[in-house]
Amino acid sequence: MKTPRRTLAVLAATTVATLSLAAPAAAEPRARCSTTPSAPTSLPPLSAAKLSGAIDNLPDDEVTGALVQVRGSAGCWQGTSGVADLRTGRPVPQDGRFRIGSMTKVFTAVVALQLVAEGQLDLDQSVQHYLPGFLPADYPVIKVRHVLNYTSGINGVGVPHKDPAWFFVHRYDHWAPGSQLDLTRPLAFEPGTKQRYGNADYWLAGLLIEKVTGNTWEREVTNRIIRPLRLTGTTAPGADPKIHGPHARGYEAVETAEGTRWVDITEANPSLQWSAASIVSTAADLDRFLVALFEGRLVPAPQLELMFTVPDVPLYDGDDDPTNDQPAAHSFGLSRIPLGPLTLWGKSGDRPGYNNGMGATRDLSRRLVYSVNTIHMGGEMPAAAQRIIGATFS
DSSP states (O other), X not given: OOOOHHHHHHXXXXXXXXXXXXXXXXXXXXXXXXXXXXXXXXXXXXXXXXXXXXXXXXXXXXXXXXXXXXXXXXXXXXXXXXXXXXXXXXXXXXXXXXXXXXXXXXXXXXXXXXXXXXXXXXXXXXXXXXXXXXXXXXXXXXXXXXXXXXXXOOOBOOOOTTSHHHHHHHTTOOOOTTTTBOTTSOOSSOTXXXXXXXXXXXXXXXHHHHHHHSSOHHHHHIIIIITTTTOTTOBOOTTOOOOOSSBOOOXXXXXXXXXEEEEEOOXXXXXXXXXXXXXXXXXXXXXXXXXXXXXXXXXXXXXXHHTTOOOSSBBOOSSOOGGGOOBOOBOSSOEEEEETTEEEEEEEEEETTEEEEEEEETTSSSEEEEEEEESSTTOSOOHHHHHHHHHXXX
């Protein structure tokens, strides 16, 4: 159900008399950040007016706020709009932290591929070899590569974690690593034959990382990526429900007989998402991560190439009719994103209250990281996010 923007204004007026939800102007980029390219480029010109317009007039009936960062030799811009706190009217901070959701999978893929390069994992060895007795005996062989490119057919528990009714009751539940998988069901398809995007493969990847290293997934991500890159706003939070440091709060708009009730959903135990979707980060940190990754400073060239290679299989659609098949779209952690004449590589991610994305051209000449604060969990990509992507790359 959509929530009229005037409802936000009514909420503000009744909660704090001095609060106004008139959208703060988009923050001006720093002087050294110019939309003028610093090197020749064939990309469309970067327009500050279009980018600012993409996040004007927030809050609206889908999001309360947004932050955007564009970097690269083809131009630079950053800005925020809306409010970070409906109670105080505090503006969205440019350096705000947010729950990056499934963008976590890129971090997990990097750690796994580092272990492959080190000889601790073999892409063509079976999960059954590394985790003896964990999978049912009647499962076919699942290779490590099947897990990392979403072609294993493994199933998750299927809880409705983006349904408000479920979330409000279970937001502080703790999930032990591996308990997110449903091993009572047969695989959805023969491993390696189809691709089904989801969290299940990357929960299994987290278990593999822990098994071969003897360390927690959180420790490996921290020691291998977060600390070496000095990602000071990034954490693998374990079971910590809080977002520490500057951040915009997340809300869910709930319609009641008395009107709209605003539920602050910022805090939640992220252990359900774990190695698939639990990391908290910032736009600046994610941009630094993308640059290091694409430049080959995190993963050696043979393994890095796998992150830009989509398997030649169809997407799983639940039927065996090849006439309606769509091609796979995901590689090892990353997604291939066709956008008109451009091909971007990146990842989207969302958690209740947060919808985000990061993407870049392969040469890194234009890179986007954004986060918008949704007020209806589990929905489609908000219009504001679509406008941000369009203004950056079109």
